[in-house]
Amino acid sequence: MTDIAQGLIDFLAEAVTPFHAVKALQARLDAAGFEAISIDATPKLGGRYYRIANGSSIIAYRLGAKPPAQTGIALAGAHTDSPTLMVKPKPEKTRQGYAQLAVEVYGGALLNPWFDRDLSLAGRVSYRSEGRVKTHLVDFENPIAFIPSLAIHLDREVNQKRSINPQTDILPILGQNIDDWSVRKELGVKLGAAGCQVDEVLDYELAFYDVQRAALIGLNREFVASARLDNLLSCYIGIEALIAANSDVSALMVCNDHEEVGSLSAVGANGPMLTQVLRQIAGTPLDYQRLVDRSLMISCDNAHGIHPNFADRHDDNHGPKLNAGPVIKVNSNQRYATNSITSAAFRTMALACEVPVQSFVVRSDMGCGSTIGPITAGETGIQTLDVGVPTFGMHSIRELAGTKDLAYLKRVLQHYFEHYDADTIHGVSA
Numbered sequence: 041m042t043d044i045a046q047g048l049i050d051f052l053a054e055a056v057t058p059f060h061a062v063k064a065l066q067a068r069l070d071a072a073g074f075e076a077i078s079i080d081a082t083p084k085l086g087g088r089y090y091r092i093a094n095g096s097s098i099i100a101y102r103l104g105a106k107p108p109a110q111t112g113i114a115l116a117g118a119h120t121d122s123p124t125l126m127v128k129p130k131p132e133k134t135r136q137g138y139a140q141l142a143v144e145v146y147g148g149a150l151l152n153p154w155f156d157r158d159l160s161l162a163g164r165v166s167y168r169s170e171g172r173v174k175t176h177l178v179d180f181e182n183p184i185a186f187i188p189s190l191a192i193h194l195d196r197e198v199n200q201k202r203s204i205n206p207q208t209d210i211l212p213i214l215g216q217n218i219d220d221w222s223v224r225k226e227l228g229v230k231l232g233a234a235g236c237q238v239d240e241v242l243d244y245e246l247a248f249y250d251v252q253r254a255a256l257i258g259l260n261r262e263f264v265a266s267a268r269l270d271n272l273l274s275c276y277i278g279i280e281a282l283i284a285a286n287s288d289v290s291a292l293m294v295c296n297d298h299e300e301v302g303s304l305s306a307v308g309a310n311g312p313m314l315t316q317v318l319r320q321i322a323g324t325p326l327d328y329q330r331l332v333d334r335s336l337m338i339s340c341d342n343a344h345g346i347h348p349n350f351a352d353r354h355d356d357n358h359g360p361k362l363n364a365g366p367v368i369k370v371n372s373n374q375r376y377a378t379n380s381i382t383s384a385a386f387r388t389m390a391l392a393c394e395v396p397v398q399s400f401v402v403r404s405d406m407g408c409g410s411t412i413g414p415i416t417a418g419e420t421g422i423q424t425l426d427v428g429v430p431t432f433g434m435h436s437i438r439e440l441a442g443t444k445d446l447a448y449l450k451r452v453l454q455h456y457f458e459h460y461d462a463d464t465i466h467g468v469s470a
Contacts, residue, residue: 044280044446046266049254051276052266056162056249058096058120058297059177065279065295066092069100072283082322086288091317094297095164095175096120097307099317100282101292102457109326109327112334112411113318114291115422116281116453117276117309119299119414122148122267125210127161127246132222133211140211140219141185143248147300151204153247153437158183163246165227170240178230184252185212190282212248238250250437260314262363264442269439271429274340277450284450285457292317299341299412309412315420334387334462337424339377339413340449342441343367343400345430358401360430363442365396366449369411369426377413382425385465386452393455395448398430404412 055061059157069090077089083103090100097120104111105306125143133140145151187210192198204210214222224241231238254266278293285291294317296307305311343366346359360367368383369376390397402408417424427450434441 042255042261042443043449044254044277045443046275047277047280047454048264048273048434049256049266052254052268052272055120055268055272055275056160056179057164057177057247059245060162060165060179061120061275062092062096062098062295064175065100065275066090066106068279071122074100074102074283074397079316079320081320082323091313093313094307095177096297097295097313099292099314100279101317101321102282102290103321104290104393105197105288107327108321108335109323109330110334111290112331112336112435112460112462113296113321113353114160114456115335115337116278116292116456117294117296117314117337117339117416118278119271119294119303119309119412120275120297121300122145122272123147123300124249125149125154125212127163127223127244127248129237129243134218137213137217139221140213141223141388142211143206145206145210145281146247148435150433150436151206151210152202152212153433155187155189157187157250157437158252159185159187159248161185161248162248165231165244165246166242167228167231167236168242169237173242174236176231177232178227178234178246180230181251185214185248210411222338227317256443257440261318264443264446265438265440267438269441270342270434271340272450273342273429273441273446274449277446278453281450281453282457285454287458289458289460291457291460296412298372303412303415309415310419314416318420330448332421335422336460336462337377337413337416337420337422338386338453338456338467339411339424340453341411341413341424341426342367342429342431342434342439343428344434345432347432353403353406355401355403358399360398362432362440363444364430365390365398366427366445366452367398367400367430369400369428371402371408373408374414375408375410376426377411377417377424377428379423381465384421384425386425387454388465389459392459393451395452405409
């Protein structure tokens with residue numbers, strides 16, 4: 041359990057943006073013998089492959105001894121993105137002598153916790169070099185920005201009510217009395233220090249992040265606290281489970297970008313990436329349909345743990361607890377893709393490897409979030425369920441999960457990747 045938690049902590053330190061997350065996952069896959077495969081290549085039985093798109097989404101898979109059209113594929117999925125503050129194209133502002141950057145909120149961020157944190161900046165930069173457009177990942181690493189709260193003396197009602205205007209209230213401060221500065225100029229210096237020959241910085245995708253490292257929390261170190269647990273936790277555990285699985289079962293892990301903003305993109309779950317890879321694996325249209333009919337998808341995305349201070353926000357019988365096992369998420373309005381067949385399949389696998397299982401249904405008088413599960417099911421036609429590790433503070437700059445749940449999720453996913461058999465799952469077999 042400690043090794044899994046430490047591995048996650050190390051990964052999160054690398055994975056400060058979706059681009060950096062995919063790079064870190066790729067390094068682990070390379071070390072495990074997986075190889076990149078082009079879209080026009082033919083994957084071989086027994087092969088281990090991965091495909092990256094946009095630098096921010098990745099699909100890794102292992103083919104078994106038999107054609108996947110006969111056996112189906114054990115699929116799991118997660119997403120690489122998290123709510124954050126993105127730098128605008130022309131962001132530079134100087135107010136009262138302070139250098140600031142204008143930001144755009146990405147996803148459903150919980151904004152209050154972004155105040156009074158030590159922030160850095162990372163992302164992807166496009167630049168021109170000797171007539172060609174190139175890209176490079178950057179990470180300033182050190183704290184370079186801060187969003188100070190307004191003192192309570194100047195806002196006496198802040199503890200009773202506080203609204204945040206994302207246009208005016210959350211501009212990070214980067215310095216004071218700086219002459220002739222710009223994001224592009226700073227990026228040029230950063231790229232030059234990395235050995236890049238830069239004629240001009242053309243554009244960028246930059247996000248702020250909290251530099252505080254993930255940590256084990258609690259008297260018995262029973263919790264892990266970090267930024268981006270939603271949903272890099274599932275990405276890391278899923279890839280680790282795929283690497284560790286040792287069998288002839290065909291298995292696949294997809295980590296999509298853009299879930300937090302609806303998944304409708306070229307590399308999101310509502311895009312063509314997974315379907316293209318599955319068609320490449322199948323080879324023919326008929327075999328693709330056979331593969332779809334015999335496969336199963338487990339969508340892994342964090343669940344809402346029952347908060348001890350706000351227990352009334354949960355349905356009475358559906359309050360998942362941290363360190364009590366992964367949560368099967370159900371919603372009759374199809375915000376989650378789980379049905380009785382896929383839920384039963386997961387419960388059976390969890391029972392086989394002695395992993396406890398919980399369930400979550402949102403209160404009937406509250407709205408329900410969603411995941412890549414229903415989108416992936418709609419795009420591929422593969423039977424799907426939604427599960428996740430229970431967490432506190434979802435979409436905050438720092439979230440909390442249980443360390444036991446990391447081990448539970450890895451154990452059940454590894455069992456799934458090793459022992460999946462379509463014929464034993466009622467309704468999944470052809």
